[in-house]
Amino acid sequence: MQIKLMFSNHARKTAAFFMLSLLLLHSFSCNRTAQGTAIGAAAGALVGVLIAKGSDNAKGILIGATVGGIAGAIIGSYMDKHAKKLKEDLGKSADVERVGESILVTFDSGIMFDVDSYALKAATRANLDKAAETMKEYDKTEIIVMGHTDATGSDEYNQKLSENRAAAVSRFLQQNGVTASRLTNKGFGEQKPVASNTSVSGREQNRRVEIAIVASKALVESAKKGEK
Structure with missing residues (x-):
């Protein structure tokens, strides 16, 4: 009787573990399907990762966030x-x-804004206006606008400037017809460099x-349903 009880407890634990595994796998699959990333369960999980992920740059995050398979091919197309x-809209x-x-x-940033400014230059506004039309045409997307600075100046100043610049771009797109619910903007200041801040060229890239x-x-x- 004692052996039977021990086996029963073990069986229950095994079944519970199996069910938990299935739930986790299902959650993982749903996340991959819903947003092309395994992080988070909501449709906007990738957006959250982009605006909160440590010091990783956007390109690295996007490379790792793929649905794959037939659905991924449809999204890719x-x-x-x-x-x-x-x-074509943005040119050089x-x-x-x-x-x-x-x-x-x-x-x-030097093309978009004057030094220490977050007012969009006229040429940039013209190009972004064209881009907004395309974003309205391809409306099955979410758009994350991210501002960055180099490491010159104070952390506080750089953070605020990057936030204001990201907000300016996001606001312009919204004013030109891109649905607000598709837009997220975030400033990172000097937190996410893509090059060394010790050189002029590096600071320009950042x-x-x-x-x-x-x-x-x-x-x-x-895409999951095979609809192009």
Whole structure:
């Protein structure tokens, strides 16, 4: 009787562990499907990772955040077309990259803003106006605007400047018809350099505004169903 009881307890624990494993696997799968990342259960999980992930840069996060399979291929095709149009819109004013199943647009802050300013230059406004039209056309995406500075100046000043610049870009896109619910903006100050701050060229690279464009829940769900 004692052996039977021990076996029963073990069986119950095994069953519980098995069910927990299934739940975790299901959660993992849903997260991958919903947002192309294994972090977080909500559709906006990747957005949260982009604006909160330690010192990792956006490109590294986007490379690791993929749905894969047929759904990933459908999302990739959608993003290919979107990126091609954005390159036409922005010309040489920004670097448009396809990264994983997302798009990363990088602007040199010197092109977008005057020194110590967060008012968009006229030329930048013209290009962003075109980009906004494309973003409205390819509306199955979420858009994260991220401001960065170099390490000159105080931490507090750099943080505020980066926040204001990210907000200025986000606000301009919204004013030109991009739905506010698709937009998130975040300033990082000097926290996420992509080059050394000890050289002039490195500081120039670090002074930037990035726009990450990622698949929305609606796009992932339609891709999962094989809908192009």
